[in-house]
Amino acid sequence: MGSVFILILLMFVAYLFLLQRRQDERATGLARQLCQQQQIQFLDCARDSHRWTTVNGKKGFRTLYLVDFSGDGESRYQAELWLKGQKLAAFELPAFKM
Template sequence: MDMYSLIILLCLLMIGLQFWRLRGIAESTISFAQRYCQKEGLQYISLARVKTRMSVKRGKPDWHIIYQLEFSSDGETNYTGSITTHGRKVMKVELPVYRLAPDAN
């Protein structure tokens, strides 16, 4: 195996590892969003990745990802918020003002 083949192999390995890392971050963010919605009394609808870039936070290079969170507060109206992560750490959750579900009394 010559040096060129070794470099190509290492590049492919790094791409595969980063893809695997992004999937792991996405799965943990979906889990966080579902727990967050349950805790706040919201109905979780979906989570989609909007923006992905590599950044350095406190000296640690990792993926900075912004997700679009769709949820409902009353089962009829959809709202869109965002979740920002750096690696697996959730940095910020932003939700718009939403209508509260009426009491079932």
């Protein structure tokens, strides 16, 4: 009985890991696409945290990704990309120099 529980627990952890990897890949793809739409240079995308928060007036469990970009090719700025599951919840760009 104990070994079955451990096996199920390990499978659950592996499943959560795969879901997180899929979300990371989705966030990077979205960040590239959004930077291209804004005509800015995409530099990097990294997961920051998971939070229970309000985004665009809606409460829920969200994942925050920090997206580094450049508007002029020399400076580095950081935007916030919020995902709810695999869907885009918000993309917030700071003021930057073109």
